[in-house]
Amino acid sequence: MTTAVVCDLDGVLYLHDRPVPRAREALESLAAAGVRLVFATNNSTKTPERVAADLHRRVGFRADPATIATSAMATAAFLAPSxxxxxxxxxxxxxxxxxxxxxxxxxxxxxxxxxxxxxxxxxxxxxxxxxxxxxxxxxxxxxxxxxxxxxxxxxxxxxxxxxxxxxxxxxxxxxxxCGKPHPPMVGLVRRLVGDADVVWVVGDRPETDLAMAKAAGWAGILVLSGVTDDVSQVPVDLRPEVVVPSIADVPAVVLGGGAG
Ligand SMILES: [Mg+2]
Known part of the structure; x- marks a missing residue:
């Protein structure tokens, strides 16, 4: 069985330029367990190569640019047919x-x-x-x-x-x-997730990250390390399956109780 984790960036893996504690270890334990990692951001200012470089510089994790979805890429994909x-x-x-x-x-x-x-x-x-x-x-x-x-x-x-x-x-x-949680971004992320049997979305912003999970039929994990620090702020219709303090707690959720 293949599991995928779709991870937001700012507020989840880093805050501005500072890494969220143990973000690198969390991503490495997911990758080592065979989890397919996809990164999805509504930041349209950067190329995926630049997103990967910033992720490595800030967090210490090397992501393949081919696993990164930006709202700019979703917009371009939406416009291409016309x-x-x-x-x-x-x-x-x-x-x-x-x-x-x-x-x-x-x-x-x-x-x-x-x-x-x-x-x-x-x-x-x-x-x-x-x-x-x-x-x-x-x-x-x-x-x-x-x-x-x-x-x-x-x-x-x-x-x-x-x-x-x-x-x-x-x-x-x-x-x-076109960005999260709208159909062009959901379609782009769905292509990167591929044939995974279980998909989790990890994010800090309910109206984009958790709404994308709902729109796609994926499970949502809200981390309280970013713009949301109190789950009572989350609208009832966007409530996630799981709430954890930070990305450091995600491997235990996704890998079923083993902290990796
Ligand atoms: Mg965020």
């Missing part, structure tokens, strides 16, 4: 993911039949206005995710959802959303 010319608000991870699916970003909004929005640290008011104009002219509005914030050492920064909300308010158009 072969659009998108105007892109986003960082390198999004642009590279689109090009790997044969999608070349439009240089000007007038050429665009889609507007794709991810987290864009170089966002300007001008580019926000161009995105709004393109959607107003009929371009499809697609977002990598709607996470309102993300944690930094300074506190919460505006996330992709904050940028998406600005465009949504101005256009009165709702985007197609």
């Amino acid at each position: 072969a659009p010319r998108p105007y892109v608000l986003g960082a390198e991870g999004l642009v590279v993911s689109l090009r790997r699916e044969g999608i070349e970003p439009a240089e000007t909004p007038a050429m665009a039949d889609a507007v794709v929005v991810g987290l864009d640290p170089a966002l300007t008011y001008r580019r926000l206005a161009e995105a709004v104009l393109a959607i107003g002219a009929g371009a499809t509005f697609v977002a990598t995710g709607t996470d309102p914030t993300y944690p930094t050492p300074e506190g919460l920064y505006p996330g992709t959802g904050a940028i998406v909300a600005a465009i949504r308010v101005a256009t009165e158009v709702a985007p197609v959303v």
Whole structure:
């Protein structure tokens, strides 16, 4: 019997740049027991190779980039069949993911039949206005995710959802959303999970990680090391199968009582 663990990154394996204690040992014991590890993140700014490098630098665990699913990759996979010319608000991870699916970003909004929005640290008011104009002219509005914030050492920064909300308010158009827990990401993760008989999703954010588990019919493990530190904060319909303090407790759950 094959077991897979789909693991979120920030808040589960590391907090900003700091590893969660015993995260490396937990991943190594799962891998040694033959568990198929998949990493799924709504961070659209990085390529999977960069995600793997950051995971190794922060946690000490070497993941194959082919086991990593990002919201940028899910967005590119969603768009690929319609072969659009998108105007892109986003960082390198999004642009590279689109090009790997044969999608070349439009240089000007007038050429665009889609507007794709991810987290864009170089966002300007001008580019926000161009995105709004393109959607107003009929371009499809697609977002990598709607996470309102993300944690930094300074506190919460505006996330992709904050940028998406600005465009949504101005256009009165709702985007197609591709990251966790939406179907494009579920489909991408399902391909990486393959034929595993049992799938666990480990995450710290109920509305993305646990909602993906529910959407896919997988079991959810909530860790209290990230954005959620009290299970009473979790909406009833997203309650997970298991709640543990951190990733260090996951091998005992997944491997059935043996801590590996
Ligand atoms: Mg997280």
